[in-house]
Amino acid sequence: MKKLTVLWVLVLSVVLMSACSKKGDSPTALSTSIGVAACDEYLSKYEACVQSKIPDSMKATLSASLEQTKTQWKAAAASAEAKPALEASCKAALDAAKQSMQAYGCAW
Template identity: 45%
Template sequence: MSMRRALPLLHVAGAVLLTIAVAGPARAQSTGIAACDDFLQKYDTCVTSKLPEAQRATYKAQLDQTRKIWVDMAKNPSAKSTMEGTCKQTMDAIKASLQSFGCSF
């Protein structure tokens, strides 16, 4: 391929990469409950910034599963009323286990 033909492709590829970098990762789905969303954000920050690379996938999978369960629970009005307490209890239980990695909640 000649340089003249390759140059437009390089511009398109650069524009796509710039768009991805500026947009950032997709925003995680909210539960609609402040205590739960706060915990999930802090947990995610801890996992991505403090945990060793070899352990991140396991913790990230747990985070994703917890988020999905909580988002589904929040759709049920009777479950939603108890979720704030559940999320606070979960944060208290998990934060102790993550302190050894230097995470603070």
């Protein structure tokens, strides 16, 4: 149980750190799924919000952060130990994004 808790905290920390990315890469489309329903839902809804509601000045940063999140979640989903915690982490990220993205008019 302790390992699961530590793993969940680690996955959530990675998600939060990637959200703070300052990388200026251009946005890329999400072409593959994670294989975890809550994660796929988060990625799909977040990308749709970014592309349709976010000011152009912020799109590149948020899209790059989303791409990093996708990469990290795919790696976690490939791990038998990390995958159960990933579902909970993605649900938490989805709930947080619902709140934070309302400021831009995104309805989830």
